[in-house]
Amino acid sequence: MRIELEKLSIGDELPVRAHTATNVTLFMYNAAVWNPHRIHYDERYTTEVEKHPGIVIDGPLQGDWLSQCVLNWLGDAGSLSNFRYSNRRAAYLGETLTTGGRITQIDPAKRSVGFELFVKNEAGEVTTPGSATVTLNG
């Protein structure tokens, strides 16, 4: 697959995608990254000791979903050069989170494209903003 740089415009939007994590999702993710923090699987501990309203969806998992928003648009047409995200608002088990973004920068000389990205909750609040830069194949 090839992406034509000249056909891209600032403001072009990335496809949105919804993620609804389950207990199984969080178990598998935290096992895969070897994260035993109890706020991701022990509801009683999470609410009574750490005082969250529910099981917490991992910040880095939301970061992964955010990166996929760009990577799945890019396919094999280039590579990810830079990626950043920040967990600003906690998200809890049961919430459906949506990823999306838009093009903010196009550099024909470097064949690079910059994106502003978001993870939003059902209330439309951004839980995790981010940005990425990809370099398209020549």
Place this chain on the structure above:
Amino acid sequence: MTLLTKEHLAWIGQSEPPVEVEVSRRDIVKYSLATEQVQERYLRGDEAPPMFIFNLFGPLLEIPKMRTDGLLKGFAGPKFPLPRVMAGGVELAFQRPIRAGDRLIGVRTITDIYEKEGSSGPLIFTVRSLKVSAADGEAILEEQQTSISR
């Protein structure tokens, strides 16, 4: 008033010993399934998704050495008078993707510690840089990860 002492701030600039990690295809596949990847190169485990790096060089400890909250005792860094730790933000710069079979070396350095007043009390931010290279010295990526104590 600040919660940060000279002893806390003395950690800035300190590196942990290098950690070597062998990347297995099966570990990439597990990660890819858990994170709902859709691209074949990730689902086959040929190449790791970029965020596979999260905690890849984290400490592996016996259960009695872990804290009751499930976090790890003895993670190199200052001990703050704030009990809860949350993931803050991550910034990554990639030279090339991680692939199955890679032997990687990671060196983690505390690059900054600072305090802010949050809406529900003080927050302490710790920034750790992780430089990852292949065993032959080829640069793979650099990660800057912020953790927030509150």
